[in-house]
Amino acid sequence: MSVLAVERAVAINAVLRASKVCQKVFQSLVTSDTVIKKDRSPVTVADFSAQAVVNTILYESFPNDPIVGEEESGSLRGDSGKELRDKVLSLTNTVLDTPLGDKELLDAIDRGSYPGGSHGRMWTIDPIDGTMGFLRGEQFCVGLALIIDGDVHLSVLGCPNLPVDFKSSEIERGCLFVAVKGQGAFQRNFSSTEETQIHMADISSPSAASFCESVVPAHSSHKEAAEIASLLGITKPPLRLDSMCKYSTVARGDADIYLRLPVSMDYEENIWDHAPGYLVVKEAGGIVTDIYNKPLDFSLGRTLKANKGIVVMHSKIHGQVIDAVQKVVLKQ
């Protein structure tokens, strides 16, 4: 059996079930189910439920593995949290084989409180990445990765709204991306278990490239990305997508560059926002660095403290893209 085969199967099952939760909520989303967290980002019933589902399934197979998860159960607790808790619980139990009770639900969500670090195994889960895209009915994904001694070894991205093929006239949506370190990156569609290996598009000149960036300008500077594109001679308009769908889009060759340019130099990227997408791109043959051309360091806790921004590209255009990023962002 290949390395991490059991973990791979469990992670796929967890992400598919969590994706199902998101799809159910997506079909009946009402704005009153949105609460505002301290950081003012919207969080929905689906974020809590998807994290509970993934953490429960991971715990059944790997009870000793710690988890770094985005969400925590604070707003579901006590009398004030009862209404939301009831909704999250009933939604969660629609996709689990063994139903959870109230306490088990809260415990499952809070199993994601691990501080991270450089030693041993840990999972990281973003139950809905691109919550803004989810609320708009656009792109979002469920992201899960296994990090061992600070290095990403396995990742699964569930993208329920992503067209399975941008180039096809059919509009089938829903795809899963899976990567294991050293084993390549694969796409399978929600409608099948068949896997197809994916690769970055071969590109020799940045001027022929297309690039993607966040929809939300507060997450990545659109203005600086336009300046970089102009320096590189890129004429195609940016492909704006929420979530780690940007990593999968580049990994399967639908775009060539992903720019995430810091809007504030104080912001630290979260490991769950990048570890799952990072490995899919690496295993598809791409390079992922920060704006300083430094590799991403997942070993420093819950955030990428040592990095600023994200730059994803094919090795053949790496030097030119990094030069342009540094000229514009670092004024070098």
Ligand SMILES: Nc1ncnc2c1ncn2[C@@H]1O[C@H](COP(=O)(O)O)[C@@H](OP(=O)(O)O)[C@H]1O
């Ligand atoms: N100032 C900021 N700069 C960069 N990313 C930010 C940010 N504020 C929030 N984010 C992150 O941006 C993620 C979405 O990225 P994108 O814009 O690529 O869709 C959010 O994930 P969640 O939606 O999981 O909260 C959140 O963690």
Ligand SMILES: [Mg+2]
């Ligand atoms: Mg969030």
Ligand SMILES: [Mg+2]
């Ligand atoms: Mg996220």
Ligand SMILES: [Mg+2]
């Ligand atoms: Mg999230």
